[in-house]
Amino acid sequence: MALIVREADLGPRKELGRGGFAVVSLLSQYQLPELPGRALVYKKYKDKIRPVSVFGLSQLVDLRHGWEPARRQQLDAAFNWPVRVVTDDGPGASGVLLPLLDPSYFVRMTDSYGGVHENPAEGQYLTATRDWCTQRGVPFPTLEQRYALCYSLVRAVGMLHKAEVVYGDLSHKNYLYRLTPKLSVTLVDCDSMRPRGQTSVLGGLQPHTPDWEPPEALAAKRRNDGIGFAAQNYHTDRYKLGLAILRILAMDVPRAAEKRDPDLVRRHLPPHLFRLLQASLTAPPAQRPDARTWFEEMRR
Protein backbone atom coordinates (compact mmCIF):
# COMPACT_ATOMS: atom_id res chain seq x y z
CA MET A 1 0.00 0.00 0.00
CA ALA A 2 1.26 3.44 -0.84
CA LEU A 3 0.37 5.29 2.30
CA ILE A 4 3.59 7.26 2.18
CA VAL A 5 3.68 10.85 1.03
CA ARG A 6 6.55 13.18 0.24
CA GLU A 7 7.07 16.23 2.38
CA ALA A 8 7.57 18.31 -0.76
CA ASP A 9 4.00 17.53 -1.85
CA LEU A 10 2.35 18.76 1.34
CA GLY A 11 2.18 22.43 0.36
CA PRO A 12 2.23 25.34 2.78
CA ARG A 13 2.22 24.67 6.51
CA LYS A 14 2.05 26.73 9.69
CA GLU A 15 3.60 25.67 12.99
CA LEU A 16 1.09 24.88 15.75
CA GLY A 17 3.30 23.58 18.50
CA ARG A 18 6.41 21.66 19.38
CA GLY A 19 7.23 18.88 21.79
CA GLY A 20 10.46 17.25 22.81
CA PHE A 21 10.63 15.11 19.71
CA ALA A 22 8.63 16.81 17.00
CA VAL A 23 7.27 19.98 15.47
CA VAL A 24 3.57 19.96 14.55
CA SER A 25 2.27 22.13 11.70
CA LEU A 26 -1.13 22.69 10.14
CA LEU A 27 -1.36 21.88 6.42
CA SER A 28 -3.51 24.61 4.90
CA GLN A 29 -4.06 22.98 1.52
CA TYR A 30 -3.36 19.28 1.76
CA GLN A 31 -6.29 16.85 1.94
CA LEU A 32 -6.75 13.09 1.74
CA PRO A 33 -9.33 11.50 -0.55
CA GLU A 34 -10.76 9.28 2.20
CA LEU A 35 -10.99 12.17 4.68
CA PRO A 36 -12.68 14.92 2.68
CA GLY A 37 -12.85 18.27 4.46
CA ARG A 38 -10.71 16.97 7.34
CA ALA A 39 -7.85 19.30 8.22
CA LEU A 40 -4.49 17.59 8.69
CA VAL A 41 -1.29 18.30 10.55
CA TYR A 42 2.25 17.23 9.81
CA LYS A 43 4.18 15.98 12.81
CA LYS A 44 7.80 16.28 11.78
CA TYR A 45 10.43 14.50 13.86
CA LYS A 46 13.40 16.42 15.14
CA ASP A 47 16.74 15.34 13.75
CA LYS A 48 17.90 14.04 17.10
CA ILE A 49 15.41 11.14 16.99
CA ARG A 50 15.88 10.26 13.33
CA PRO A 51 16.10 7.87 11.60
CA VAL A 52 12.59 6.65 12.43
CA SER A 53 11.55 3.44 10.73
CA VAL A 54 9.25 3.92 7.74
CA PHE A 55 8.32 0.27 7.98
CA GLY A 56 7.31 0.53 11.63
CA LEU A 57 5.13 3.59 11.10
CA SER A 58 3.61 2.03 7.99
CA GLN A 59 2.39 -0.88 10.09
CA LEU A 60 0.25 1.50 12.12
CA VAL A 61 -0.96 3.50 9.15
CA ASP A 62 -1.78 0.40 7.12
CA LEU A 63 -3.58 -1.21 10.01
CA ARG A 64 -5.97 1.71 10.21
CA HIS A 65 -6.45 1.68 6.47
CA GLY A 66 -7.47 -1.96 6.52
CA TRP A 67 -10.45 -1.48 8.84
CA GLU A 68 -13.95 -1.21 7.54
CA PRO A 69 -15.21 2.37 7.62
CA ALA A 70 -17.48 2.07 10.68
CA ARG A 71 -14.69 0.67 12.81
CA ARG A 72 -12.21 3.14 11.49
CA GLN A 73 -14.53 5.96 12.45
CA GLN A 74 -14.76 4.69 16.02
CA LEU A 75 -11.02 4.36 16.34
CA ASP A 76 -10.42 7.74 14.73
CA ALA A 77 -12.68 9.31 17.34
CA ALA A 78 -10.76 7.70 20.19
CA PHE A 79 -7.21 8.07 18.80
CA ASN A 80 -5.28 10.70 16.92
CA TRP A 81 -4.13 7.87 14.66
CA PRO A 82 -1.44 8.53 12.03
CA VAL A 83 -2.97 8.53 8.54
CA ARG A 84 0.16 8.74 6.39
CA VAL A 85 3.90 8.31 6.75
CA VAL A 86 5.92 11.25 5.45
CA THR A 87 9.41 11.10 3.97
CA ASP A 88 11.84 13.78 2.84
CA ASP A 89 15.37 13.53 1.52
CA GLY A 90 16.70 12.55 4.93
CA PRO A 91 16.98 9.05 6.37
CA GLY A 92 13.86 7.06 7.32
CA ALA A 93 10.55 8.75 7.94
CA SER A 94 10.48 12.50 8.43
CA GLY A 95 7.15 12.32 10.23
CA VAL A 96 3.48 11.43 10.01
CA LEU A 97 0.23 13.09 9.00
CA LEU A 98 -2.43 13.27 11.69
CA PRO A 99 -5.97 14.61 11.69
CA LEU A 100 -6.13 18.06 13.28
CA LEU A 101 -7.46 17.76 16.83
CA ASP A 102 -11.05 18.86 17.25
CA PRO A 103 -11.40 22.25 19.02
CA SER A 104 -13.62 20.56 21.62
CA TYR A 105 -10.45 18.93 22.95
CA PHE A 106 -8.95 22.27 23.93
CA VAL A 107 -9.56 24.06 27.19
CA ARG A 108 -9.44 27.80 27.79
CA MET A 109 -7.55 29.04 30.81
CA THR A 110 -6.72 32.46 32.19
CA ASP A 111 -3.32 33.17 33.73
CA SER A 112 -2.72 35.46 36.69
CA TYR A 113 -1.87 38.36 34.34
CA GLY A 114 -5.28 38.01 32.69
CA GLY A 115 -3.90 36.37 29.53
CA VAL A 116 -6.07 33.70 27.94
CA HIS A 117 -4.67 30.41 26.61
CA GLU A 118 -6.26 27.64 24.59
CA ASN A 119 -4.41 24.48 25.60
CA PRO A 120 -4.97 20.89 24.57
CA ALA A 121 -7.19 19.53 27.37
CA GLU A 122 -4.62 17.09 28.70
CA GLY A 123 -5.70 14.61 31.33
CA GLN A 124 -3.37 16.42 33.76
CA TYR A 125 -6.10 19.01 34.34
CA LEU A 126 -8.35 16.27 35.68
CA THR A 127 -5.84 15.75 38.48
CA ALA A 128 -5.83 19.42 39.47
CA THR A 129 -7.54 20.57 42.63
CA ARG A 130 -10.78 22.54 42.58
CA ASP A 131 -8.91 25.69 43.64
CA TRP A 132 -6.43 25.29 40.85
CA CYS A 133 -9.26 25.01 38.32
CA THR A 134 -11.26 27.88 39.78
CA GLN A 135 -8.28 30.24 39.70
CA ARG A 136 -7.87 29.61 35.98
CA GLY A 137 -11.49 29.36 34.95
CA VAL A 138 -11.10 25.69 34.04
CA PRO A 139 -14.24 23.61 34.66
CA PHE A 140 -13.86 21.18 37.57
CA PRO A 141 -15.72 18.06 36.42
CA THR A 142 -18.26 16.38 38.66
CA LEU A 143 -17.84 12.80 39.76
CA GLU A 144 -20.42 11.70 37.17
CA GLN A 145 -18.50 13.48 34.42
CA ARG A 146 -15.25 11.89 35.57
CA TYR A 147 -16.88 8.53 35.60
CA ALA A 148 -18.00 9.05 31.99
CA LEU A 149 -14.46 10.06 31.01
CA CYS A 150 -13.08 6.89 32.59
CA TYR A 151 -15.65 4.90 30.67
CA SER A 152 -14.53 6.54 27.44
CA LEU A 153 -10.88 5.79 28.25
CA VAL A 154 -11.69 2.18 29.08
CA ARG A 155 -13.55 1.87 25.80
CA ALA A 156 -10.63 3.35 23.85
CA VAL A 157 -8.05 1.01 25.38
CA GLY A 158 -10.44 -1.89 24.83
CA MET A 159 -10.77 -1.09 21.13
CA LEU A 160 -7.04 -0.73 20.82
CA HIS A 161 -6.23 -4.05 22.43
CA LYS A 162 -8.90 -5.72 20.36
CA ALA A 163 -7.08 -4.36 17.32
CA GLU A 164 -3.95 -5.95 18.81
CA VAL A 165 -2.10 -2.73 19.40
CA VAL A 166 -0.27 -1.80 22.60
CA TYR A 167 -0.54 1.89 23.51
CA GLY A 168 2.64 2.00 25.59
CA ASP A 169 3.25 5.38 27.22
CA LEU A 170 -0.19 6.12 28.62
CA SER A 171 -0.01 9.23 30.82
CA HIS A 172 -1.94 12.36 31.71
CA LYS A 173 -0.30 14.15 28.81
CA ASN A 174 -1.20 11.55 26.24
CA TYR A 175 -4.95 11.67 26.44
CA LEU A 176 -7.19 14.69 26.00
CA TYR A 177 -10.71 15.04 27.34
CA ARG A 178 -13.79 17.12 26.68
CA LEU A 179 -16.99 17.71 28.60
CA THR A 180 -19.04 18.87 25.59
CA PRO A 181 -20.58 18.16 23.12
CA LYS A 182 -20.09 14.64 24.41
CA LEU A 183 -18.06 13.46 27.39
CA SER A 184 -15.13 11.62 25.90
CA VAL A 185 -11.38 11.24 25.70
CA THR A 186 -9.04 10.86 22.76
CA LEU A 187 -5.51 9.51 22.88
CA VAL A 188 -2.69 11.43 21.24
CA ASP A 189 0.97 10.70 20.50
CA CYS A 190 -0.20 7.53 18.75
CA ASP A 191 2.88 7.21 16.56
CA SER A 192 4.65 5.42 19.39
CA MET A 193 1.98 2.72 19.71
CA ARG A 194 3.02 -0.72 18.59
CA PRO A 195 1.09 -3.45 16.83
CA ARG A 196 1.51 -6.63 18.83
CA GLY A 197 4.59 -8.54 17.76
CA GLN A 198 6.31 -5.39 16.49
CA THR A 199 8.56 -3.05 18.35
CA SER A 200 7.54 0.57 18.80
CA VAL A 201 9.34 2.94 16.47
CA LEU A 202 9.61 5.59 19.17
CA GLY A 203 8.99 3.55 22.29
CA GLY A 204 12.65 3.45 23.25
CA LEU A 205 12.67 7.20 23.79
CA GLN A 206 10.41 7.11 26.80
CA PRO A 207 8.81 3.79 27.68
CA HIS A 208 7.04 5.10 30.78
CA THR A 209 6.36 8.65 31.88
CA PRO A 210 7.68 9.24 35.42
CA ASP A 211 5.03 8.35 38.01
CA TRP A 212 3.38 5.99 35.48
CA GLU A 213 5.87 3.13 35.68
CA PRO A 214 4.23 -0.20 36.44
CA PRO A 215 5.73 -2.02 39.45
CA GLU A 216 7.50 -4.56 37.24
CA ALA A 217 9.25 -1.71 35.42
CA LEU A 218 10.37 -0.16 38.70
CA ALA A 219 11.61 -3.55 39.87
CA ALA A 220 13.56 -3.96 36.63
CA LYS A 221 15.06 -0.51 37.09
CA ARG A 222 16.26 -1.41 40.58
CA ARG A 223 18.07 -4.42 39.10
CA ASN A 224 19.53 -2.18 36.39
CA ASP A 225 17.61 -4.19 33.81
CA GLY A 226 17.07 -1.59 31.09
CA ILE A 227 15.26 -3.94 28.75
CA GLY A 228 12.89 -5.11 31.45
CA PHE A 229 12.26 -1.50 32.40
CA ALA A 230 11.36 -0.57 28.85
CA ALA A 231 8.91 -3.42 28.23
CA GLN A 232 5.48 -2.18 27.16
CA ASN A 233 2.68 -4.66 26.69
CA TYR A 234 -1.00 -5.26 27.39
CA HIS A 235 -0.19 -5.74 31.06
CA THR A 236 1.55 -2.40 31.40
CA ASP A 237 -1.32 -0.72 29.51
CA ARG A 238 -3.78 -2.27 31.96
CA TYR A 239 -1.83 -1.04 34.94
CA LYS A 240 -1.72 2.49 33.52
CA LEU A 241 -5.42 2.37 32.71
CA GLY A 242 -6.04 1.62 36.38
CA LEU A 243 -3.75 4.48 37.42
CA ALA A 244 -5.53 6.89 35.10
CA ILE A 245 -8.92 5.88 36.53
CA LEU A 246 -7.63 6.30 40.08
CA ARG A 247 -6.23 9.74 39.37
CA ILE A 248 -9.26 10.95 37.41
CA LEU A 249 -11.61 9.92 40.19
CA ALA A 250 -9.39 11.14 43.06
CA MET A 251 -11.06 14.53 42.77
CA ASP A 252 -9.64 17.46 44.65
CA VAL A 253 -6.80 15.50 46.22
CA PRO A 254 -3.52 17.47 46.22
CA ARG A 255 -0.96 15.89 43.87
CA ALA A 256 -3.49 13.36 42.64
CA ALA A 257 -1.24 12.91 39.60
CA GLU A 258 1.27 11.00 41.72
CA LYS A 259 -1.08 8.74 43.65
CA ARG A 260 -1.12 4.95 43.36
CA ASP A 261 -3.23 3.88 46.32
CA PRO A 262 -6.70 2.60 45.29
CA ASP A 263 -8.12 3.33 48.75
CA LEU A 264 -8.10 6.98 47.82
CA VAL A 265 -11.21 6.49 45.67
CA ARG A 266 -12.91 3.65 47.50
CA ARG A 267 -15.80 5.93 48.42
CA HIS A 268 -16.26 6.98 44.78
CA LEU A 269 -16.67 3.49 43.36
CA PRO A 270 -19.20 0.68 43.72
CA PRO A 271 -17.57 -2.43 45.24
CA HIS A 272 -17.32 -4.41 41.99
CA LEU A 273 -15.40 -1.58 40.31
CA PHE A 274 -13.27 -0.92 43.35
CA ARG A 275 -12.16 -4.55 43.21
CA LEU A 276 -11.20 -4.10 39.57
CA LEU A 277 -9.18 -1.04 40.43
CA GLN A 278 -7.43 -2.85 43.25
CA ALA A 279 -6.59 -5.73 40.94
CA SER A 280 -5.34 -3.33 38.24
CA LEU A 281 -2.92 -1.71 40.65
CA THR A 282 -1.89 -4.53 42.94
CA ALA A 283 -2.35 -7.90 41.20
CA PRO A 284 0.54 -9.58 39.34
CA PRO A 285 0.77 -8.33 35.73
CA ALA A 286 -1.01 -11.29 34.13
CA GLN A 287 -3.95 -10.97 36.51
CA ARG A 288 -4.73 -7.33 35.88
CA PRO A 289 -8.25 -6.91 34.52
CA ASP A 290 -8.38 -6.14 30.83
CA ALA A 291 -10.18 -3.15 29.37
CA ARG A 292 -12.98 -5.37 28.13
CA THR A 293 -13.72 -6.45 31.73
CA TRP A 294 -13.72 -2.86 32.88
CA PHE A 295 -16.04 -1.99 30.04
CA GLU A 296 -18.53 -4.68 30.92
CA GLU A 297 -18.40 -4.03 34.64
CA MET A 298 -18.86 -0.31 34.16
CA ARG A 299 -21.99 -0.95 32.13
CA ARG A 300 -23.57 -3.13 34.77
Place this chain on the structure above:
Amino acid sequence: MTEMLVLPFYVVADVSYSMTMKPPAVDGVAALRPIDAANEIVKKVKIALENSPLLGDKVRFAMLDFSDDAQVVIPMCDLTKVDPSQIPQLQARGGTSYVAALQLLKRQIPIDVGQLKADGHKVHRPAVFFLTDGEPTDPDHEWKASFADLTDSSFKERPNFIPFGVAEAKKELLDQLVYPQQRMRSFVQRTGEDPSAAITSMAEKLVGSIIASANSIQSDGMGGTFILPDDDDGDVWL
Protein backbone atom coordinates in the same frame (compact mmCIF):
# COMPACT_ATOMS: atom_id res chain seq x y z
CA MET B 1 5.31 11.36 53.80
CA THR B 2 8.02 10.95 51.18
CA GLU B 3 10.19 13.96 50.47
CA MET B 4 9.38 15.79 47.25
CA LEU B 5 12.21 16.55 44.89
CA VAL B 6 12.33 20.17 43.79
CA LEU B 7 14.41 21.81 41.10
CA PRO B 8 15.78 25.29 41.88
CA PHE B 9 16.26 27.61 38.90
CA TYR B 10 18.10 30.91 39.09
CA VAL B 11 18.00 33.66 36.54
CA VAL B 12 20.91 36.04 36.99
CA ALA B 13 20.41 39.18 34.92
CA ASP B 14 22.88 41.83 33.93
CA VAL B 15 21.34 45.26 34.64
CA SER B 16 24.21 47.46 33.46
CA TYR B 17 23.09 50.67 31.73
CA SER B 18 23.63 49.20 28.29
CA MET B 19 20.63 46.93 28.96
CA THR B 20 18.41 50.00 28.63
CA MET B 21 19.64 51.00 25.18
CA LYS B 22 16.81 51.11 22.72
CA PRO B 23 17.58 49.12 19.58
CA PRO B 24 16.52 50.62 16.24
CA ALA B 25 12.91 49.97 15.19
CA VAL B 26 12.38 47.01 12.87
CA ASP B 27 9.76 47.50 10.13
CA GLY B 28 8.38 50.49 12.01
CA VAL B 29 7.86 48.42 15.18
CA ALA B 30 9.67 49.88 18.17
CA ALA B 31 11.98 47.21 19.58
CA LEU B 32 11.92 46.32 23.25
CA ARG B 33 14.78 47.44 25.45
CA PRO B 34 16.82 44.41 26.57
CA ILE B 35 15.91 45.08 30.20
CA ASP B 36 12.20 45.00 29.33
CA ALA B 37 12.70 41.69 27.58
CA ALA B 38 14.50 40.44 30.69
CA ASN B 39 11.56 41.49 32.84
CA GLU B 40 9.31 39.36 30.65
CA ILE B 41 11.32 36.23 31.55
CA VAL B 42 9.67 35.90 34.95
CA LYS B 43 6.22 36.35 33.47
CA LYS B 44 6.83 33.64 30.89
CA VAL B 45 8.10 31.21 33.51
CA LYS B 46 5.20 31.98 35.81
CA ILE B 47 2.61 31.45 33.09
CA ALA B 48 4.19 28.18 32.00
CA LEU B 49 4.10 26.93 35.59
CA GLU B 50 0.52 28.10 36.05
CA ASN B 51 -0.55 26.23 32.94
CA SER B 52 0.20 22.84 34.45
CA PRO B 53 -0.94 21.42 37.77
CA LEU B 54 2.02 19.03 37.67
CA LEU B 55 4.79 21.61 37.57
CA GLY B 56 4.27 24.19 40.30
CA ASP B 57 5.16 21.85 43.14
CA LYS B 58 8.38 20.72 41.53
CA VAL B 59 10.01 23.98 40.52
CA ARG B 60 11.46 26.83 42.55
CA PHE B 61 12.58 30.06 40.99
CA ALA B 62 14.75 32.98 42.00
CA MET B 63 16.05 36.03 40.19
CA LEU B 64 19.25 37.92 40.97
CA ASP B 65 20.54 40.96 39.18
CA PHE B 66 24.02 42.42 38.99
CA SER B 67 25.81 45.55 37.95
CA ASP B 68 28.66 46.95 40.06
CA ASP B 69 27.04 44.97 42.86
CA ALA B 70 24.54 42.15 42.93
CA GLN B 71 21.24 41.59 44.72
CA VAL B 72 18.40 39.14 45.10
CA VAL B 73 15.43 40.52 43.17
CA ILE B 74 13.03 37.59 43.60
CA PRO B 75 13.91 35.30 46.50
CA MET B 76 13.63 31.56 45.85
CA CYS B 77 9.91 30.82 45.70
CA ASP B 78 7.05 28.91 44.14
CA LEU B 79 6.23 31.43 41.42
CA THR B 80 2.69 30.13 41.02
CA LYS B 81 1.92 31.41 44.51
CA VAL B 82 3.14 34.95 43.90
CA ASP B 83 0.78 37.68 42.76
CA PRO B 84 2.00 39.38 39.55
CA SER B 85 1.74 42.81 41.17
CA GLN B 86 4.27 41.71 43.82
CA ILE B 87 6.96 40.82 41.30
CA PRO B 88 9.69 43.49 41.28
CA GLN B 89 11.02 44.85 38.01
CA LEU B 90 14.68 44.94 37.10
CA GLN B 91 16.17 48.43 37.17
CA ALA B 92 19.36 49.41 35.42
CA ARG B 93 22.36 50.71 37.33
CA GLY B 94 26.11 50.97 36.63
CA GLY B 95 28.65 48.50 35.26
CA THR B 96 29.05 44.76 34.77
CA SER B 97 30.70 42.90 37.64
CA TYR B 98 30.55 39.14 37.09
CA VAL B 99 32.42 38.80 40.36
CA ALA B 100 29.56 40.42 42.27
CA ALA B 101 27.05 38.05 40.65
CA LEU B 102 29.11 34.90 41.14
CA GLN B 103 29.93 35.70 44.75
CA LEU B 104 26.31 36.41 45.58
CA LEU B 105 25.31 33.05 44.06
CA LYS B 106 27.94 31.31 46.12
CA ARG B 107 26.46 32.84 49.28
CA GLN B 108 22.81 32.55 48.32
CA ILE B 109 22.60 28.99 46.96
CA PRO B 110 23.41 27.19 50.24
CA ILE B 111 20.92 29.42 52.07
CA ASP B 112 18.15 28.63 49.57
CA VAL B 113 18.92 24.93 49.40
CA GLY B 114 19.05 24.77 53.19
CA GLN B 115 15.65 26.43 53.42
CA LEU B 116 14.09 24.04 50.89
CA LYS B 117 15.49 21.09 52.80
CA ALA B 118 14.18 22.49 56.05
CA ASP B 119 10.76 22.61 54.37
CA GLY B 120 10.99 18.88 53.79
CA HIS B 121 12.17 18.75 50.18
CA LYS B 122 14.85 16.86 48.43
CA VAL B 123 16.70 19.40 46.38
CA HIS B 124 18.19 18.87 42.95
CA ARG B 125 21.40 20.60 41.96
CA PRO B 126 20.39 24.17 41.01
CA ALA B 127 20.55 25.52 37.48
CA VAL B 128 21.70 29.07 36.78
CA PHE B 129 20.67 30.88 33.60
CA PHE B 130 23.10 33.78 33.43
CA LEU B 131 22.29 36.70 31.14
CA THR B 132 24.81 39.34 30.14
CA ASP B 133 25.06 41.91 27.37
CA GLY B 134 28.73 42.68 27.58
CA GLU B 135 32.14 41.94 28.94
CA PRO B 136 32.82 42.01 32.65
CA THR B 137 34.28 45.17 34.12
CA ASP B 138 36.32 43.03 36.57
CA PRO B 139 39.88 41.95 35.79
CA ASP B 140 39.99 38.54 34.06
CA HIS B 141 41.66 36.66 36.87
CA GLU B 142 39.07 37.87 39.33
CA TRP B 143 35.90 36.66 37.62
CA LYS B 144 37.68 33.43 36.67
CA ALA B 145 38.56 32.86 40.31
CA SER B 146 34.96 33.55 41.39
CA PHE B 147 33.63 31.12 38.83
CA ALA B 148 36.12 28.45 39.85
CA ASP B 149 35.05 28.96 43.43
CA LEU B 150 31.34 28.63 42.59
CA THR B 151 31.81 25.44 40.58
CA ASP B 152 34.53 23.81 42.64
CA SER B 153 33.84 20.17 43.42
CA SER B 154 34.23 20.91 47.13
CA PHE B 155 31.13 23.14 46.91
CA LYS B 156 28.34 20.64 47.35
CA GLU B 157 25.57 22.77 45.83
CA ARG B 158 27.62 23.90 42.81
CA PRO B 159 25.11 24.75 40.12
CA ASN B 160 24.72 23.83 36.50
CA PHE B 161 25.67 27.07 34.78
CA ILE B 162 24.36 28.15 31.39
CA PRO B 163 25.47 31.58 30.20
CA PHE B 164 23.47 33.58 27.64
CA GLY B 165 25.22 36.43 25.89
CA VAL B 166 23.49 39.17 23.90
CA ALA B 167 24.67 42.41 22.23
CA GLU B 168 28.39 42.82 22.97
CA ALA B 169 28.95 39.51 24.79
CA LYS B 170 31.64 37.28 23.31
CA LYS B 171 31.46 33.55 22.73
CA GLU B 172 35.10 32.88 23.70
CA LEU B 173 34.51 34.49 27.03
CA LEU B 174 31.13 32.96 27.86
CA ASP B 175 32.34 29.49 26.94
CA GLN B 176 34.47 29.76 30.06
CA LEU B 177 31.35 30.22 32.18
CA VAL B 178 29.81 26.85 31.28
CA TYR B 179 29.49 24.21 33.98
CA PRO B 180 29.82 21.29 33.67
CA GLN B 181 31.77 21.79 30.45
CA GLN B 182 30.85 18.42 28.96
CA ARG B 183 27.09 18.60 29.46
CA MET B 184 26.13 22.28 29.30
CA ARG B 185 26.87 25.00 26.78
CA SER B 186 26.80 28.72 26.24
CA PHE B 187 24.33 30.58 24.06
CA VAL B 188 25.72 33.67 22.42
CA GLN B 189 23.72 35.80 20.06
CA ARG B 190 24.85 36.14 16.48
CA THR B 191 26.07 39.63 15.71
CA GLY B 192 23.56 42.07 14.28
CA GLU B 193 20.51 40.41 15.84
CA ASP B 194 18.11 42.21 18.14
CA PRO B 195 19.21 41.58 21.76
CA SER B 196 15.62 41.63 22.99
CA ALA B 197 14.64 38.91 20.56
CA ALA B 198 17.55 36.85 21.84
CA ILE B 199 16.43 37.37 25.44
CA THR B 200 12.95 36.23 24.43
CA SER B 201 14.52 33.12 22.95
CA MET B 202 16.43 32.61 26.19
CA ALA B 203 13.14 32.75 28.10
CA GLU B 204 11.74 30.04 25.83
CA LYS B 205 14.80 27.90 26.46
CA LEU B 206 14.44 28.39 30.18
CA VAL B 207 10.76 27.48 30.09
CA GLY B 208 11.51 24.44 27.92
CA SER B 209 14.19 23.38 30.36
CA ILE B 210 11.93 23.84 33.37
CA ILE B 211 9.12 21.80 31.83
CA ALA B 212 11.34 19.00 30.57
CA SER B 213 13.26 18.81 33.84
CA ALA B 214 10.15 18.87 36.03
CA ASN B 215 8.47 16.23 33.86
CA SER B 216 11.45 13.96 34.37
CA ILE B 217 10.95 13.94 38.14
CA GLN B 218 9.46 10.92 39.84
CA SER B 219 7.54 11.71 42.96
CA ASP B 220 9.46 9.10 44.96
CA GLY B 221 12.55 11.18 44.37
CA MET B 222 14.28 8.28 42.62
CA GLY B 223 14.52 9.90 39.22
CA GLY B 224 14.71 13.34 37.75
CA THR B 225 17.40 15.44 36.24
CA PHE B 226 18.12 18.85 34.84
CA ILE B 227 17.50 18.92 31.11
CA LEU B 228 18.82 21.59 28.81
CA PRO B 229 16.60 21.97 25.75
CA ASP B 230 18.10 21.37 22.36
CA ASP B 231 18.89 24.25 20.09
CA ASP B 232 15.89 24.42 17.78
CA ASP B 233 16.43 27.97 16.63
CA GLY B 234 20.00 27.64 15.45
CA ASP B 235 19.75 30.98 13.65
CA VAL B 236 19.61 32.95 16.91
CA TRP B 237 22.53 31.50 18.83
CA LEU B 238 26.19 30.76 18.25
